[in-house]
Amino acid sequence: MSEHSDDIDVLASNREKTIVKTSIIGIVTNLLLVGFKAFVGLVSNSIAVILDAVNNLSDALSSVVTIVGAKLGAKQPDKKHPLGYGRIEYLSSMVVASLVIYAGITSLVESIKKIIHPEAADYSTVSLIIISVAIVVKLFLGMYVRSQGKKVNSGALTASGSDALFDAVLSTSVLASAIIFLVWDISLEAYVGVVIAGFIIKAGIEMMIETLNDIIGKREDTDVIKELKEIICAEESVLGAYDVTLFNYGPNKNYGSVHVELPDNLTVDDVDKITRRIQTDVFKKTGIILTGIGVYSFNTSDDEAAKMRNEVQKIVMSHDWALQIHGFYADTEKKTIRFDVVVSFDVSRKEAVETLNKEIREKYPDYDVLIVTDTDVSD
Numbered sequence: 001m002s003e004h005s006d007d008i009d010v011l012a013s014n015r016e017k018t019i020v021k022t023s024i025i026g027i028v029t030n031l032l033l034v035g036f037k038a039f040v041g042l043v044s045n046s047i048a049v050i051l052d053a054v055n056n057l058s059d060a061l062s063s064v065v066t067i068v069g070a071k072l073g074a075k076q077p078d079k080k081h082p083l084g085y086g087r088i089e090y091l092s093s094m095v096v097a098s099l100v101i102y103a104g105i106t107s108l109v110e111s112i113k114k115i116i117h118p119e120a121a122d123y124s125t126v127s128l129i130i131i132s133v134a135i136v137v138k139l140f141l142g143m144y145v146r147s148q149g150k151k152v153n154s155g156a157l158t159a160s161g162s163d164a165l166f167d168a169v170l171s172t173s174v175l176a177s178a179i180i181f182l183v184w185d186i187s188l189e190a191y192v193g194v195v196i197a198g199f200i201i202k203a204g205i206e207m208m209i210e211t212l213n214d215i216i217g218k219r220e221d222t223d224v225i226k227e228l229k230e231i232i233c234a235e236e237s238v239l240g241a242y243d244v245t246l247f248n249y250g251p252n253k254n255y256g257s258v259h260v261e262l263p264d265n266l267t268v269d270d271v272d273k274i275t276r277r278i279q280t281d282v283f284k285k286t287g288i289i290l291t292g293i294g295v296y297s298f299n300t301s302d303d304e305a306a307k308m309r310n311e312v313q314k315i316v317m318s319h320d321w322a323l324q325i326h327g328f329y330a331d332t333e334k335k336t337i338r339f340d341v342v343v344s345f346d347v348s349r350k351e352a353v354e355t356l357n358k359e360i361r362e363k364y365p366d367y368d369v370l371i372v373t374d375t376d377v378s379d
Contacts, residue, residue: 030060100204111193138168242326257292296327305330321347338370349373
């Protein structure tokens with residue numbers, strides 16, 4: 001096995017360990033919070049505190065899913081599943097999302113019952129202290145999990161951390177309703193319960209939609225594509241990065257391909273070293289495994305070819321449906337022109353090629369023109 005492969009294997013192993021360790025900390029912390037809050041809610045007869053405990057329980061379930069994803073994603077591919085088992089977690093996520101939605105609806109019903117048939121809550125000093133401590137714990141847990149998620153580029157951990165920080169805000173609202181009741185004898189906890197139930201339902205629906213989008217396939221995030229291109233173009237000799245396509249095979253299991261534009265005076269050995277460095281850098285900084293790096297050749301010593309590039313670019317970009325031209329190369333001796341053009345969904349590929357072929361041949365009748373159309377898959 002090459003040194004490059006060893007690096008990726010080690011990084012993947014360390015990444016999995018970090019995700020699992022952080023998720024376990026989240027599970028244990030959330031389960032302790034569930035126990036404390038459930039106890040306080042039952043003793044004080046507070047539906048808001050009980051629902052806050054339910055919310056923490058859903059967070060613990062989310063952390064379990066994250067661990068399952070990390071473990072399945074790290075499982076070695078086999079003959080039947082050459083790209084691993086990571087997508088199984090999407091099924092688990094849908095089950096968890098269903099449970100969260102069910103818990104939210106049940107919580108909403110109970111809160112409404114409390115509004116219709118109110119029961120006085122009875123908060124003790126100990127209850128308020130426990131709720132306050134829970135808020136502080138959630139704040140620290142959220143910051144820790146989110147920082148670890150950014151460290152290993154885990155979207156699941158980052159989202160869990162942000163969710164924990166938001167939970168601290170919800171718990172603060174529960175504490176505020178308790179204080180208002182004690183000071184002014186105004187009971188808002190059932191209404192706060194409705195708000196919490198609404199957020200639980202919203203979280204479940206968003207989790208379901210996000211999972212369905214991952215299964216169906218969705219447009220890649222603009223920031224992710226931008227980051228990838230910046231990493232790739234930081235490599236010396238790379239003149240541009242195009243046609244970035246990502247393939248998701250489960251949480252934190254992303255493969256990708258890209259075309260890079262390189263000077264036409266490099267040797268195959270040079271290209272090999274460059275592409276291997278790109279693969280390693282991209283994985284270290286994003287967790288994405290580039291399985292394929294195509295190469296476009298850039299004219300470096302032909303002034304006539306450079307002029308043709310500018311003219312062809314003007315012709316192509318005169319059309320609204322032409323989003324980008326790249327990979328241009330003109331061989332002035334063999335009389336050939338080749339390039340890729342990214343077209344929008346407003347025109348068929350066949351129509352785009354026929355139109356551009358006609359216009360370019362009118363400008364350069366002696367040249368054979370090869371046009372490859374690329375789909376607009378990223379912003």
